[in-house]
Amino acid sequence: MTSPPTIQPKFLYNGNDLGVVAVGFSGGQCKAGVDAAPSALISSGLLTQLHDDLGYNIIHDNTVHSYSELMPKSDPDYRGMKRPLAVSAVTQQLSEQVYEHAKYGRCVLTLGGDHSIAIGTISGTAKAIRERLGREMAVIWVDAHCDINTPETSESGNIHGMPVAFLTGLAEEKRDDIFGWLKDNHKISVKKLVYIGIRDADRGEKKMLKEHGIKAFSMHDVDKYGDHWLLLIEVHADQD
Numbered sequence: 001m002t003s004p005p006t007i008q009p010k011f012l013y014n015g016n017d018l019g020v021v022a023v024g025f026s027g028g029q030c031k032a033g034v035d036a037a038p039s040a041l042i043s044s045g046l047l048t049q050l051h052d053d054l055g056y057n058i059i060h061d062n063t064v065h066s067y068s069e070l071m072p073k074s075d076p077d078y079r080g081m082k083r084p085l086a087v088s089a090v091t092q093q094l095s096e097q098v099y100e101h102a103k104y105g106r107c108v109l110t111l112g113g114d115h116s117i118a119i120g121t122i123s124g125t126a127k128a129i130r131e132r133l134g135r136e137m138a139v140i141w142v143d144a145h146c147d148i149n150t151p152e153t154s155e156s157g158n159i160h161g162m163p164v165a166f167l168t169g170l171a172e173e174k175r176d177d178i179f180g181w182l183k184d185n186h187k188i189s190v191k192k193l194v195y196i197g198i199r200d201a202d203r204g205e206k207k208m209l210k211e212h213g214i215k216a217f218s219m220h221d222v223d224k225y226g227d228h229w230l231l232l233i234e235v236h237a238d239q240d
């Protein structure tokens, strides 16, 4: 059994409250399946353990959202993006849901879902952090993929490979119904972004990382630095 944390988080005034949003959505890529993950995690006891073992006060609407009411009748490709209207509508709503927890200084846990949902989770949190603390949020992206393709650099057209591009403003779109709802207060800076664990970056993505000086530790780096890699996270997270 694990023990509850004893250190009060510095930036989360209600860090013992865990706001949970379950996102049963897989439209950011072509295969069904990941939409079933939140239900599987919850029925295997995740939330019960977070409460019983780690002492979190769980705040959850007891719903796995499928956002079926937001699905458009037709959703043609746009600038090469697949299902742009559906992904934009779902992530816009999710951004609000996350914001509704984060504005109270709660820790927020989102259970997905494919990675397009990061457009909602990060934008909602970034907005709350700006309002509550008057500062920009830093992001440590631990993943095999950078997910920083723009619609133009993406070879697949899948939006799960593009969230970081929209969140940093490297990809932009004026249409409100296709991510134009993302305003400056939702966005993050490339200066406060670091990648850890990358092993599958596209050529266009590598170019983007280089051009914008985005820090990245590949799986190769993780293997190389071994035990010391947590120290590295510390150093880079502190550079704000």
Ligand SMILES: NC(=[NH2+])NCCC[C@H](N)C(=O)O
Pocket (backbone or CB within 6 Å): 115, 116, 145, 147, 149, 154, 155, 156, 157, 158, 160, 161, 162, 200, 201, 202
């Ligand atoms: N979150 C993910 N699984 N991303 C995979 C992205 C794969 C590829 N880079 C693409 O843009 O299509």
